[in-house]
Amino acid sequence: VTPCPDIPPMMLPPPRRPRPGMVNQGLYHACRVLTWQMLSPAYRQVRQKLDLAPLPWYGPFYRRRRTHHVLYGFSPSIIPPSRHWPESVRVAGNWFLDEAQTWQAPESLEAFLAAGDKPIYVGFGSMLGDDSAALSEVFLQALRNSGRRAIFATGWGGLADVDDDNVYCLT
Secondary structure, X not given: OOOOOOOOOOOOOOOOOOOOHHHHHHHHHHHHHHHHHHHHHHXXXXXXXXXXOOOOOOOOOOOOOOOOOEEEOOOOOOOOOOOOOOOOEEEOOOOOOHHXXXXXXXXXXXXXXXXXXXXXXXXXXXXXXXXXXXHHHHHHHHHHHHOOOEEEEOOOOOOOOOOOOOEEEEO
């Protein structure tokens, strides 16, 4: 998400033809401000609880007082780093958890997986929602209509913990 002229913003569909560098730069800044406008209510609440000053309408990205250090966890073989990025931006390569080789699923998840057809996964990563119960009910109804089983990742994604034999909730 670091603005540069040579890599199109990842949060937009890839362009069919290369865009001029100034267009990419402008799109990055527009995406930053729009993303901040969506996330700022959550940040505002936390900052108020911590007694911190509010951030400006355009977000924390353009403060000149400090350098933002960015560490990207993707392979430079897939997307080479931009030569326009400042020294404070680095591509570290893919990140792996050492315990991934020894990880064991909880017994309850193993039992759920063994009890029926392969489930689908429902989750929204770090997306925040206003009404998690309503959003969860929509997906639960869609799941029932499809006749499928599912694993719901509740997390930040705004899904509520549901009580249904065809749903396993990851919290």
